[in-house]
Amino acid sequence: MKSLKTPVIKVLIAAALSLGAVGAGQAQTAATAPAEAPAATVAANPAPVAAPVEAPAATPATAPAAGDAAAPAADATYVPMKPTPGVGQPIDRGIDFQPQVSPIGEQAYWFNHVMLLPIITIISLFVLGLLLWVIVRYRAKANPVPSKTTHNTFIEIIWTAIPVLILAVIAVPSIRLLAAQYEPPKKDALTIKVTGYQWYWGYAYPDQGIGEYVSKMLPEDQAKAAGEPYQLAVDNRMVVPVGRQVKLIVTGADVIHSFAVPAFWTKMDAVPGRANETTFTANKVGVYYGQCSELCGVDHGYMPIAVEVLPVDKWEAWVRSKGGNPAGPVVETAAAPTEIAPAAASAALPAAKN
Numbered sequence: 001m002k003s004l005k006t007p008v009i010k011v012l013i014a015a016a017l018s019l020g021a022v023g024a025g026q027a028q029t030a031a032t033a034p035a036e037a038p039a040a041t042v043a044a045n046p047a048p049v050a051a052p053v054e055a056p057a058a059t060p061a062t063a064p065a066a067g068d069a070a071a072p073a074a075d076a077t078y079v080p081m082k083p084t085p086g087v088g089q090p091i092d093r094g095i096d097f098q099p100q101v102s103p104i105g106e107q108a109y110w111f112n113h114v115m116l117l118p119i120i121t122i123i124s125l126f127v128l129g130l131l132l133w134v135i136v137r138y139r140a141k142a143n144p145v146p147s148k149t150t151h152n153t154f155i156e157i158i159w160t161a162i163p164v165l166i167l168a169v170i171a172v173p174s175i176r177l178l179a180a181q182y183e184p185p186k187k188d189a190l191t192i193k194v195t196g197y198q199w200y201w202g203y204a205y206p207d208q209g210i211g212e213y214v215s216k217m218l219p220e221d222q223a224k225a226a227g228e229p230y231q232l233a234v235d236n237r238m239v240v241p242v243g244r245q246v247k248l249i250v251t252g253a254d255v256i257h258s259f260a261v262p263a264f265w266t267k268m269d270a271v272p273g274r275a276n277e278t279t280f281t282a283n284k285v286g287v288y289y290g291q292c293s294e295l296c297g298v299d300h301g302y303m304p305i306a307v308e309v310l311p312v313d314k315w316e317a318w319v320r321s322k323g324g325n326p327a328g329p330v331v332e333t334a335a336a337p338t339e340i341a342p343a344a345a346s347a348a349l350p351a352a353k354n
């Protein structure tokens, strides 16, 4: 305990406490701020509707390079991309999954279409055939004296062993898929904090320094004007770079919501008081829609999700347009602590008494 008297160590402890206090302060800000945010954001930013639309097909590696060379980074502007019909959104009379654009989604799609569906179909047809055969062959009219057969060891072994083998074969890719979905995110994953509200979404990019902004459904006329599907189009999208893993920290502010984007095979409950984590990697540029997937109140059906996947340079331009730093994470060593030090010092005092 003597060592505590050393001034250097006192300073270090004060610094540690103040960092903790700042963390708490930030959390509080995040929790309270959005309440006033939505109206302002919506009013100030109906821009995506009127803005011109660009082709989603640009090749990430080649095409934008020339443009970038000509225009310095500061000039880079973000223009919301137009969705491709039938991609990343439901289609009329569609019964299949949406085309998958993430590795997990492709794996799951393969598992369903190559393993499960054929096996289910074969078993169903086989059982149906057996039933029909029994109904016809052993009908009462043709068999006035019923058979007294009760046991057949060979058949019993077969009808136990074969289903066990089938289940074992299914279990291998099934457990592999399950494990892949719970793999921890890579170190260079892009972190986005997703918050479900009644009834809209909030997105924040802590490492890029983009504070939470609100994403609300576009009214019908604005959605149509923007060439987007009504009840899926939003004013402010989540924007991610193509090919980079995204780590979502999902939480709810009021009731339980669920963040779901079918084209990424992504769904995670947004539970108040919990920070749920999930990941996805979008490997195709485009606009992908989702919806809240947990009954959350009267406007549950009107809090859609729109994720725009951009080539890396265009994503960086979007980050800059939001006032963020694409090169994040914001380094903890130098910049951040000096900026927040004064507030932290005062905030740390009450904490120190405890």
Ligand SMILES: [Cu+2]
Pocket (backbone or CB within 6 Å): 196, 197, 199, 256, 257, 258, 292, 293, 294, 295, 296, 300, 303
């Ligand atoms: Cu909801």
